[in-house]
Amino acid sequence: MDKTISTVAEAVADIPDGAQVMIGGFGGSGAPIELIHALIDRFRATGSPKNITVINNNAGNGYIGIAAMIKAGMVKKMICSFPRSSNAEAFNEKFLAGEIELELVPQGTLAERIRATGAGIPAFYTPTSFGTELAEGKPTEEFDGKMYVRERWLKADFALIKGQMGDTVGNMTYRMAGRNFNPLMAMAAAKTIAQVSELGEPGSIDPQQVITPGIFVDAIVEVAQPQQEEVLVRTGVVY
Amino acid sequence: MSDFNIMADKLSNAQIAWRAAQDIEDGSYVNLGIGFPEMIAKFQPEGRDVTYHTENGVLGFGKAPKDGEEDWDLINAGKTAITLNPGASFFHHADSFSMVRGGHLDLAVLGAYQVAQNGDLANWRVGSKGVPAVGGAMDLVHGAKRVAVVTDHVTKDGGPKLVETCTFPLTGVGCVTRVYTSLAVIDIEGGKFILREKLPGLSMEALQAVTGATLHTEGDVLDLIVPQDL
Numbered sequence: 001m002d003k004t005i006s007t008v009a010e011a012v013a014d015i016p017d018g019a020q021v022m023i024g025g026f027g028g029s030g031a032p033i034e035l036i037h038a039l040i041d042r043f044r045a046t047g048s049p050k051n052i053t054v055i056n057n058n059a060g061n062g063y064i065g066i067a068a069m070i071k072a073g074m075v076k077k078m079i080c081s082f083p084r085s086s087n088a089e090a091f092n093e094k095f096l097a098g099e100i101e102l103e104l105v106p107q108g109t110l111a112e113r114i115r116a117t118g119a120g121i122p123a124f125y126t127p128t129s130f131g132t133e134l135a136e137g138k139p140t141e142e143f144d145g146k147m148y149v150r151e152r153w154l155k156a157d158f159a160l161i162k163g164q165m166g167d168t169v170g171n172m173t174y175r176m177a178g179r180n181f182n183p184l185m186a187m188a189a190a191k192t193i194a195q196v197s198e199l200g201e202p203g204s205i206d207p208q209q210v211i212t213p214g215i216f217v218d219a220i221v222e223v224a225q226p227q228q229e230e231v232l233v234r235t236g237v238v239y
Numbered sequence: 240m241s242d243f244n245i246m247a248d249k250l251s252n253a254q255i256a257w258r259a260a261q262d263i264e265d266g267s268y269v270n271l272g273i274g275f276p277e278m279i280a281k282f283q284p285e286g287r288d289v290t291y292h293t294e295n296g297v298l299g300f301g302k303a304p305k306d307g308e309e310d311w312d313l314i315n316a317g318k319t320a321i322t323l324n325p326g327a328s329f330f331h332h333a334d335s336f337s338m339v340r341g342g343h344l345d346l347a348v349l350g351a352y353q354v355a356q357n358g359d360l361a362n363w364r365v366g367s368k369g370v371p372a373v374g375g376a377m378d379l380v381h382g383a384k385r386v387a388v389v390t391d392h393v394t395k396d397g398g399p400k401l402v403e404t405c406t407f408p409l410t411g412v413g414c415v416t417r418v419y420t421s422l423a424v425i426d427i428e429g430g431k432f433i434l435r436e437k438l439p440g441l442s443m444e445a446l447q448a449v450t451g452a453t454l455h456t457e458g459d460v461l462d463l464i465v466p467q468d469l
Contacts, residue, residue, distance in 0.1 A: 026295045026332070027318035028311050057332075084372035085318070092370050104371050107294060108336030108378030115333040127340060127381040131359075131412035134373065147412075176312040176329060180295050183331045211331075230311035230318075 002168045003214070004199065005221045008038035011193050015039060015049045015158050018076075022055040022114065022185040023066060024161040027085075028230025030178035031056075032162035032195045034223045036065050037239055039160075043074045051076040055114070055156060057107060057181060059083035059091035062233035070094055077101035079154070081110050087233060105154075106134060111184055113154035118187025118216070123152050159189030162226065163212065166196030167204050170214030179211065186216040195223045243440045245449060246397065249421035250438070253469040255389050257282040259348060259419045262387075263289055267345035268338075270294070270379055273317035276348040276389055282469075290326075292344060294375040296335045299327030316375060339375070340382040347383035349376065351390045351418075353405040356452040357430045358415040360388065361407035373410075380411030392420035392449060399451030401425065401432060422446055424463060431455045436463040 005011040012035055015021065025031030043049060052075050059078045060067030067090035069075050075094075083091050083102060094100040105113065106128045116124055125148035129135040139150040161182040163172035172194060174182060186192045194212075199222035232239075250258070252275055260282035263269060270292045271277045283289055290299050293315040300321040304310075309320035338344060353361040360380055363373050380386050390400055401418065418425045423446060424436040434454045437446055439462040447454055 027314055027316075029295075029314055030312070082372045082374040084370045088370075095370055102371075104373055106373050106377040107332070107375040108339055111332035111336050128378045132377060132409045134377065174329075176310070177295050177297050177314055178312040179329055179331050181332050184333050228311050230314070 003170045003217060003220050004168050005219045008034045008195065008221055008223065009041065011035060011195075011219055011221045012039045012042060012160070014191070017049050018051045019049055019157045020053040020055065020155065022156040022159040022189055024159070024180065024182035024185050025229065026057045026177070026180035028061065028228070028233060029176070030162055030174070030180045030182055031065050031229045032160045033065050033227045033229055033232070035160040035193060035195050036069060040068055040072055040074070040239065043072055050074050053077040053079065055079045055154065057081050057110065058085055059088055061085050061087045061229070062236070063090065063238040064232045065229055065239070067091065068239040070100065075100060077103065079103040079105060079110075081105055081107040104134065109151055110154070111181065113151055114181065114184040114188045116153040117155050118184060121153060123150050125150055154188070156185070156189040157191065159185040159192040161186050161192060161194045163194055163196040165198045165200065165205050166194060166220050166222075167200050167202050167214070168220070169202050170194070170217030170220055171205050171210045172196060172212040172217060173205060173209055174211055183212045186212045191218045192216060193219045193221070195221050195226065197224060197226055198222070243442070243445060245393070245422065245441070245445065248438065248440070249392065250465060251469065253278060254465040255419050255421055257465050257469055258424065258463065259387060259389050260284065263287060263346060268292055268298070268343065270339070270344055270347045270383065272347070272349040272376070272379065275350050277317065279348060279389070292335070292338060293321070294335055294339070296330050296332060297321070297323075297327065298330070298338070299324045336375070336378055339378050342382050342384065344383040346385045346387065347379045348387045348389060349379060351388045351400060352407045353400055353402050354388055354390070354415050354418055355402055355405045356427065356432050358413040358427045359405050360410045360415050361405040362410045363408065365407050376410050380414035385416050386414050387417045387419065388415050389419045392422040397449065399449055402451035422449070425454070433457055434460050436461045438463050
């Protein structure tokens, strides 16, 4: 069961117009920059995929990664918790011009909605957002004297994630805080595409160290020296 | 006594952070909000063992690294570089927020635009303009055993930030248990502000005049004393 794909371009070749795509990462760590840029390359060459809905904690920083997707005009909607970062002009301009939709989700609720999909749980109750404008229109219920808001699972057609070590059957580890949403998104998407810094044969990762078991990963591609989002943003790189 | 000038004599943010730090208990798990609340860690009293949590999946982080020694895969929720203390751990976002909502944190400290006398907090947006962003604030106000706020007592215009009812969009309902301000330390109990400490020289009348809801007392009100050289 070899899930290896040889290039990032091939790895993202199936993502169609209108797809809902989860992209791992938080702030400047853990984003699969090469997979995102391969998607942008395809859009620039062919006009597809367009009208993408992106699910990420943020809405891109600087002029690379998700920000470059937005700038290129391929994103219809962002589902995220914190689009207002220090260097988020790409999203801000489109949002204030009414050219991109936003679904704002509290960070823990975003994580749990993604996890719920991966776990086959269609809805759950959380105290988060009760009594706030982000709970408007959502069912509420009292449990043991406290009020909770019902939230639905959040699904995706594809997940683009980044890991540290991987093997050809899809087992993965992550580098430090680059883990963040990546293992949850791996579980939630209909098809999960992973890039890893080191790709080995089955057995190359100690089973006790595996964080994402291969059952959650559909395609895996090696990017040996991955670009680091925060470094790209700080050095002003434009993609 | 009568020459107390609220805008001139109030505490600095560092002094407020110092006061909040004195209440962090030995052996506790703590989340400090991005920005002003993060300053509290600097004033953690010696001899107390405190483990700091950050939303993006790190428990047990330490000080910022030196310039040039940053590893940008090792950051906190404010997206700034951190270091690890011995015993630190990494975990994914769902585990991180299980620690928050599941009642595993002892203390969360946040900033505020407004705090109401029933414990309602408004700290994520001031109106309907601009780009809204909530992050983890709405999660953090639920689950921690104590939810404290550090804030100036008044707005830049001198208006009250401690109010009867929040007028800005809410972050959470009835969630704040203690407020450290530039003038006072106030608990929230039974839908009321209970004054615990106030700056020496500041009269009850003057403090009440810049507070948007009634200040109650239970027993003695202590002097709020902080180091002057922060």
